[in-house]
Every structure is written in structure tokens, then in C-alpha cells.
Amino acid sequence: MSQDPAPSAAIWRAPLIAWAALLALLATTLGAAYLPIGAAKLPVALAVAGVKALLILLMFMGLGRSSRLVRLTAGAGLLWLAFMFVLAGADFATRR
Amino acid sequence: MDELAAVTLHEPWPSKPRQHEAVVFALWTFLASEVLLFGGLFFGYTVYRWLDSSAFVGAISHTNVIYGTANTAILMTSSLSIAVAGRALQARVGRIPEIGLWITLALGLAFLVVKGFEYREDLVERLWPGPGFALVDPVGRIALSFYWIMTAVHACHVTVGLLLIGRLLVMARRDTLQRNGDSVEATTLYWHLVDVIWVILYPLLYLAGR
Numbered sequence: 001m002s003q004d005p006a007p008s009a010a011i012w013r014a015p016l017i018a019w020a021a022l023l024a025l026l027a028t029t030l031g032a033a034y035l036p037i038g039a040a041k042l043p044v045a046l047a048v049a050g051v052k053a054l055l056i057l058l059m060f061m062g063l064g065r066s067s068r069l070v071r072l073t074a075g076a077g078l079l080w081l082a083f084m085f086v087l088a089g090a091d092f093a094t095r096r
Numbered sequence: 097m098d099e100l101a102a103v104t105l106h107e108p109w110p111s112k113p114r115q116h117e118a119v120v121f122a123l124w125t126f127l128a129s130e131v132l133l134f135g136g137l138f139f140g141y142t143v144y145r146w147l148d149s150s151a152f153v154g155a156i157s158h159t160n161v162i163y164g165t166a167n168t169a170i171l172m173t174s175s176l177s178i179a180v181a182g183r184a185l186q187a188r189v190g191r192i193p194e195i196g197l198w199i200t201l202a203l204g205l206a207f208l209v210v211k212g213f214e215y216r217e218d219l220v221e222r223l224w225p226g227p228g229f230a231l232v233d234p235v236g237r238i239a240l241s242f243y244w245i246m247t248a249v250h251a252c253h254v255t256v257g258l259l260l261i262g263r264l265l266v267m268a269r270r271d272t273l274q275r276n277g278d279s280v281e282a283t284t285l286y287w288h289l290v291d292v293i294w295v296i297l298y299p300l301l302y303l304a305g306r
Contacts, residue, residue, distance in 0.1 A: 008189070011187055012180060015179040015180050016176065022172045022175075023169065026169060029298075030165055030303070033161075033303035041303075042299075042304075045300075045303050048299070049295055049298065050296075052172075052295045053292045053296060056291055056292050057288075057292065059179075060175050060179045060291075061284075061288045067117060067121075069117070070120055070124050073124040074127070074128065077128025077129070081131055081132060084132070084135055084139055085139055088139060089142070
């Protein structure tokens with residue numbers, strides 16, 4: 001019981017590009033883990049992970065197209081995560 | 097084309113746009129709470145890695161990067177398949193939504209299967225922080241405890257996601273998928289978050305100390 005056939009490319013294109021970008025970033029972060037870049041390894045790995053997460057949030061979860069309420073909610077999650085890291089982190093950082 | 101036209105309106109919402117907004121907002125509120133759940137584990141990891149970086153990283157490097165990388169690729173592909181399924185549903189393109197959901201289910205199961213093999217190898221290598229633990233340094237116990245707990249909690253989330261996808265597939269079989277479009281979107285958002293969490297777990301657990 002198929003309705004009017006929408007152009008398939010519109011369904012596929014954006015997710016496929018996002019997926020290809022994710023795989024490329026995966027290869028990048030895997031490669032970078034084995035490079036002799038010393039202390040830069042962790043920041044690089046986290047930065048790539050951040051970009052991948054952002055890609056998924058924007059391209060797959062449609063956060064860029066979402067209502068302000070939804071974006072505020074997502075932002076609130078991040079904000080409270082930041083509270084935890086900052087406040088609890090301050091506890092540990094000021095010990096010893 | 098009105099994406100909400102085929103969706104069934106439920107109590108107590110007065111209109112379909114309102115219902116859709118409520119579902120998406122509620123989901124994101126839940127996802128924010130999930131971020132905090134995993135955030136607690138991430139924070140613990142951060143502190144212990146910061147306290148004794150070389151020992152912690154040395155212990156964590158015993159994870160299998162091949163299994164971890166494979167699982168990352170599998171999960172990212174499953175995000176692709178569920179995203180396409182959702183878009184196809186909104187565009188009302190025949191069988192693609194159901195096929196996309198089946199592919200997502202298969203990839204999610206593949207993730208758990210790979211994890212099973214990975215856990216088995218970890219146990220053979222005595223990386224379980226109990227009696228007979230392979231590593232000498234006590235920090236190693238803590239580091240690998242984080243590995244086991246974070247991956248296990250994540251695997252539980254994957255399992256829940258697969259049950260949710262299974263529910264959608266039952267709807268697809270009964271041809272009620274279109275009118276439950278909000279359910280599809282909710283499950284899709286949850287699944288993508290499971291992927292986001294893994295994407296951040298991956299470098300912390302698999303790329304450390306290489």
C-alpha cells in the first residue's frame with residue numbers, strides 16, 4: 001500500500017553523508033591514537049569524539065531543526081553535566 | 097506533505113503538532129537525564145584517570161581496539177539505518193521504514209554479539225577485577241572496573257533500544273507504524289543517544305595508551 005513515491009535521494013542523501021563523515025572521523029581518531037603525538041592524544045581523541053557526537057545530534061537527531069524548547073532541553077542536559085564536572089571536579093582538584 | 101497527517105491523535109493533546117512537540121520534548125528531557133547518568137560514570141573515569149594517569153591508561157590499554165572499533169562502526173551504521181527508516185516513514189515510502197528497522201535491529205544485535213566475544217576474551221585474559229586479576233597495580237582494578245561498568249550499562253541501554261525497535265517492528269507487521277510516527281521518532285532519538293554515548297566511550301576505553 002505504497003503512497004506517492006517521494007524521491008529516494010531526499011531520504012538517503014543527508015544521512016548517508018553524515019554516516020560517511022562519521023566513518024572518516026572514526027578512521028581519523030583510530031589513526032591518531034597510534035601517532036607519536038604524546039600529550040595531544042587525549043585532546044585530539046576527545047575533540048574528534050565531540051565532532052562525531054555533534055554530527056549525530058545535528059544530522060541524525062535533528063537538533064538544529066528542532067524547536068527552541070527542545071534545544072533548550074538538550075542544552076540543559078549539557079549544562080547540568082557541566083555543573084557536575086565543575087563542582088565535583090573542584091572538590092578533587094583542591095584536595096591534597 | 098503534512099508529516100503528521102497519518103499520525104493518530106491521543107488523549108490529552110488538543111492537536112497533533114502539540115502531541116508531537118510533547119513527545120519530542122519529553123524524550124529530550126529523558127535523554128538529558130541519560131546524559132547525566134553516563135556523565136557520572138564519565139566523571140568518575142576522569143577523576144581516577146587524572147589521579148594516576150600512566151597506571152590508569154596502562155590498564156585501560158588492555159581493551160581490544162578491534163572489537164571496540166568494529167562496534168563503533170556497527171553502531172554508527174545502525175544510526176544511519178534508523179535515520180533513513182524515520183525519514184522514509186515521514187515521506188511514506190513503502191517498505192523502507194520496516195526494512196530500515198530490521199537492519200537497525202540486526203546491527204544492534206551484532207553489537208551485542210561482538211561485545212559478548214569481547215567480554216569472553218577479557219575474562220580469558222583475567223581482566224575482571226576480582227581474584228586472579230591479571231594486573232598488579234591496584235589502579236588497574238579501578239580502571240578496568242570503569243571499563244566493565246560503563247560498557248555493561250551501555251549494553252543494557254542497547255538492549256532496551258532493541259526492545260523498543262522490536263516494538264516498532266510489531267507495529268510494522270500490523271501496519272500501524274504510520275499512525276505511530278511519534279513512537280518511531282521517540283525510539284529513533286533514544287537509539288541515536290545510545291550511539292552518541294558510545295562515540296564518547298570509544299576513545300576513553302579503546303584508544304587510551306596506544
